Amino acid sequence: MFDNYEINMHLYTLNYDHYPFSLRHIPVEMQEGTLIDLEITDQRFRKAFEFSAIGMALVSTEGRWLKVNKALCNSLGFSENELLNITFQDITHPEDLDTDLQFVQKMLQNQIESYQMEKRYFHKNGSLIWALLNVSAVRDKQGQVLYFISQVQDITENKRITSDLRFHESQFGHLASLVPGAIFQFEYLPNGDSRFPFVSKGFMDVFEVSEEGVKMDSANVYQRIHPEDFEKVVKGIENANLTFTQWEDEFRIILPKKGLRWVRGVARPEPNIVDSILWYGYIYDNTDFKYSNQALKEAEKRWQTALNISGDGLWDWNVSKGEMFYDSGWKSILGYEDHEIINDSAEWLKLVHPEDMEKANNELENHLLGLSDNYRNEYRMRHKDGRWIWILDRGKIIERDEQHKAVRLIGTHTDITEHKTKELELEKLLGMVSEQNNRLVNFAHIVSHNLRSHTSNISLLMKMIRDTDDPAMQMEFLNKLQKVSDQLNDTIFHLNEVVSIQTSATIDQQKIHVVNSINNILHILNAQILENKVKIDILGKEDALITFNQAYFDSIILNLITNAIKYRDQERLLVINISVKQDHEYTHISVQDNGLGVDLQRYGNKIFGMYKTFHGNKDAKGIGLFITKSQLESFGGSIEVESELGKGSVFHVKIPLTPTYQKYQIIEV
Amino acid sequence: MSHVKKICVIDDDDTYSFLIKAQIRKKFPEMEWLNFEDGNDAIAYLTNNNYLDELPDIILLDINMKLMDGWEFLEEFIELKKLFSKNILIYVVSSSINPHDVEKAKSYSDVSDYIVKPIPEEQLIEILSANV
Numbered sequence: 028m029f030d031n032y033e034i035n036m037h038l039y040t041l042n043y044d045h046y047p048f049s050l051r052h053i054p055v056e057m058q059e060g061t062l063i064d065l066e067i068t069d070q071r072f073r074k075a076f077e078f079s080a081i082g083m084a085l086v087s088t089e090g091r092w093l094k095v096n097k098a099l100c101n102s103l104g105f106s107e108n109e110l111l112n113i114t115f116q117d118i119t120h121p122e123d124l125d126t127d128l129q130f131v132q133k134m135l136q137n138q139i140e141s142y143q144m145e146k147r148y149f150h151k152n153g154s155l156i157w158a159l160l161n162v163s164a165v166r167d168k169q170g171q172v173l174y175f176i177s178q179v180q181d182i183t184e185n186k187r188i189t190s191d192l193r194f195h196e197s198q199f200g201h202l203a204s205l206v207p208g209a210i211f212q213f214e215y216l217p218n219g220d221s222r223f224p225f226v227s228k229g230f231m232d233v234f235e236v237s238e239e240g241v242k243m244d245s246a247n248v249y250q251r252i253h254p255e256d257f258e259k260v261v262k263g264i265e266n267a268n269l270t271f272t273q274w275e276d277e278f279r280i281i282l283p284k285k286g287l288r289w290v291r292g293v294a295r296p297e298p299n300i301v302d303s304i305l306w307y308g309y310i311y312d313n314t315d316f317k318y319s320n321q322a323l324k325e326a327e328k329r330w331q332t333a334l335n336i337s338g339d340g341l342w343d344w345n346v347s348k349g350e351m352f353y354d355s356g357w358k359s360i361l362g363y364e365d366h367e368i369i370n371d372s373a374e375w376l377k378l379v380h381p382e383d384m385e386k387a388n389n390e391l392e393n394h395l396l397g398l399s400d401n402y403r404n405e406y407r408m409r410h411k412d413g414r415w416i417w418i419l420d421r422g423k424i425i426e427r428d429e430q431h432k433a434v435r436l437i438g439t440h441t442d443i444t445e446h447k448t449k450e451l452e453l454e455k456l457l458g459m460v461s462e463q464n465n466r467l468v469n470f471a472h473i474v475s476h477n478l479r480s481h482t483s484n485i486s487l488l489m490k491m492i493r494d495t496d497d498p499a500m501q502m503e504f505l506n507k508l509q510k511v512s513d514q515l516n517d518t519i520f521h522l523n524e525v526v527s528i529q530t531s532a533t534i535d536q537q538k539i540h541v542v543n544s545i546n547n548i549l550h551i552l553n554a555q556i557l558e559n560k561v562k563i564d565i566l567g568k569e570d571a572l573i574t575f576n577q578a579y580f581d582s583i584i585l586n587l588i589t590n591a592i593k594y595r596d597q598e599r600l601l602v603i604n605i606s607v608k609q610d611h612e613y614t615h616i617s618v619q620d621n622g623l624g625v626d627l628q629r630y631g632n633k634i635f636g637m638y639k640t641f642h643g644n645k646d647a648k649g650i651g652l653f654i655t656k657s658q659l660e661s662f663g664g665s666i667e668v669e670s671e672l673g674k675g676s677v678f679h680v681k682i683p684l685t686p687t688y689q690k691y692q693i694i695e696v
Numbered sequence: 697m698s699h700v701k702k703i704c705v706i707d708d709d710d711t712y713s714f715l716i717k718a719q720i721r722k723k724f725p726e727m728e729w730l731n732f733e734d735g736n737d738a739i740a741y742l743t744n745n746n747y748l749d750e751l752p753d754i755i756l757l758d759i760n761m762k763l764m765d766g767w768e769f770l771e772e773f774i775e776l777k778k779l780f781s782k783n784i785l786i787y788v789v790s791s792s793i794n795p796h797d798v799e800k801a802k803s804y805s806d807v808s809d810y811i812v813k814p815i816p817e818e819q820l821i822e823i824l825s826a827n828v
Contacts, residue, residue: 472792472794475791475793475794476760476790476791476793476794479791479793479813480760483791483813483814484709484711484712484715484814487712487715487719487814488711488715491715491719507711510711511711
């Protein structure tokens with residue numbers, strides 16, 4: 028619509044005859060500078076003039092506004108009347124006035140048909156209005172200018188946007204030059220060529236190229252890429268081109284000055300209006316980070332390898348955040364795959380042996396409280412397969428807060444099961460050896476004492492025999508000597524018996540039917556039992572079998588029953604109850620009597636000692652229970668006594684179902 | 697102050713008791729003689745016979761006895777002697793050369809010495825000749 032109108036204007040200007048205004052209505056005063064009422068005769072033009080979105084005016088040769096439309100009034104902020112009372116010179120920016128007036132002069136001198144310029148007007152409120160001014164002249168037949176037709180297009184907004192854009196552009200350029208990498212625009216053409224239409228200053232530093240060089244062709248940049256990385260980089264770019272996904276890459280370049288460098292780039296390809304693809308991105312020299320990162324990776328690799336070789340596991344505990352990390356080694360010690368244990372301190376506690384929990388916690392507490400420089404602990408943990416394994420746990424606080432409270436601890440786990448098992452075995456062996464040693468020392472003292480008491484008597488008797496002349500006395504001494512000799516024999520026999528129990532490295536074991544064996548013994552003792560009217564009952568498991576030495580077992584039962592008979596209470600008939608029981612570990616045989624009983628408060632542990640008797644009985648030797656105990660212990664069994672003076676005694680014998688013959692009990696006398 | 701008039705031997709070895717008695721008779725025919733085979737019997741006597749003349753001046757005490765051994769006798773004796781009007785010397789006489797027994801005997805202030813059997817004759821005479 029507007030275009031058409033403009034064309035029309037030119038036509039009118041050229042063909043005076045068809046000029047739309049009726050010149051007859053232009054008053055003579057107009058030429059003298061007085062306001063005249065211009066009539067626009069052409070209906071179409073008048074409408075177009077009045078309602079045009081662009082400001083329009085008829086202006087006298089002196090610059091007076093003759094007719095203005097609504098749009099012009101709106102642009103300049105003046106009402107129609109106000110404008111008709113001033114000239115365009117009045118509201119033209121001084122810097123633009125000369126140019127404008129020169130054009131007007133040329134028009135009046137017929138040098139030009141029309142002119143166009145950008146100029147500034149003052150708005151009524153004082154602000155500047157930018158306008159694109161188009162002026163043509165209406166002339167009479169002699170070619171004299173009658174008045175001007177001005178088109179005033181308000182371009183203030185355009186101007187503002189353009190100037191903003193320029194500002195932004197310069198700002199952006201400034202910023203881009205400050206960024207320590209390079210910002211670029213990369214264009215990938217359909218024929219496979221590519222170029223960098225825009226690069227920031229940094230780009231030239233990163234690649235050591237010239238701006239002109241890359242603007243037309245990216246070859247200079249491609250040439251810098253390290254041969255080993257070249258294929259990878261090109262593929263990455265092509266792939267991003269196909270998928271329009273973000274491109275991200277890290278690769279080596281070789282520069283003329285700086286040599287080998289690492290760069291890292293991020294960019295996004297976008298389809299362009301033409302057939303090319305436009306990339307906007309960022310690329311920077313990553314060498315320093317890469318190297319420091321590589322050093323870090325090297326260090327990490329080093330200790331990771333050390334951990335792997337040692338088989339140790341690592342834990343990292345952030346106390347303040349309550350975060351726990353276990354590495355795969357930590358988990359594999361316990362038989363778990365990486366994903367089977369989550370990084371939670373509860374997982375740890377769950378697997379610690381309940382008996383070791385308190386000690387483990389105490390050690391940790393001590394370290395947290397600062398009582399120990401390093402945390403060190405040994406405890407058992409449950410392996411995935413159910414067994415307990417021994418863990419050596421070592422750690423240290425590596426970070427504390429302002430209040431000196433522990434923030435973070437790091438430590439290792441070492442599987443010391445094998446070591447610990449050996450240690451415990453050794454401890455057990457040591458215990459056995461030292462117990463054995465004690466027994467040996469005791470035994471040596473007993474032997475020494477018993478033999479010495481006889482030899483001292485013998486030597487004294489010999490002296491007495493020599494010192495006396497009295498044959499009767501000599502005879503008496505000789506009789507005494509015979510008695511001492513017999514006692515010495517007895518003593519040696521007993522000691523031999525004890526030694527044989529303790530030294531037999533291998534001793535026969537056989538399946539023994541408990542009740543049958545007891546009945547055999549009772550049969551041997553039949554005479555004593557009948558004589559003393561002893562009532563004997565056997566209760567419990569009749570078919571119980573034990574693995575034991577027959578001679579030992581007979582000796583034990585014989586000893587217990589004869590003891591019961593020997594120390595019976597004369598005031599009442601003796602009743603002996605024998606019970607036989609078996610559980611999953613032991614065979615229990617108890618022999619209960621209603622005899623004299625023993626004051627255990629007084630004699631306690633001496634009852635099974637050598638040469639101890641408790642009843643003042645003349646034929647008590649004090650060797651029986653000592654031997655019984657030794658025989659049981661040599662098969663891993665035990666004997667205990669309950670007794671009350673005047674009520675009776677119960678002897679509890681315990682024999683393991685799977686006897687372990689105590690090889691370590693060897694005594695050398 | 698006077699010589700030892702009455703000796704008490706507590707020992708379950710009757711051969712030893714016979715021999716020491718024979719030795720003493722030879723040198724000190726006037727010596728009064730008390731002999732017990734067990735600590736129990738000795739304590740029973742001392743409890744019931746604690747007049748000045750009834751009490752021994754000296755006790756030769758064995759350690760290894762079956763019913764009440766020498767150590768148990770000493771514990772009971774310490775309680776009992778509070779009732780006595782005279783000081784009784786005690787010598788532990790044993791076949792044991794166990795240093796543990798020697799140390800233990802010396803820990804009792806009532807024990808004058810520890811003698812290993814057999815008692816040398818000179819030492820026996822010296823002990824019995826001493827003033828009490």
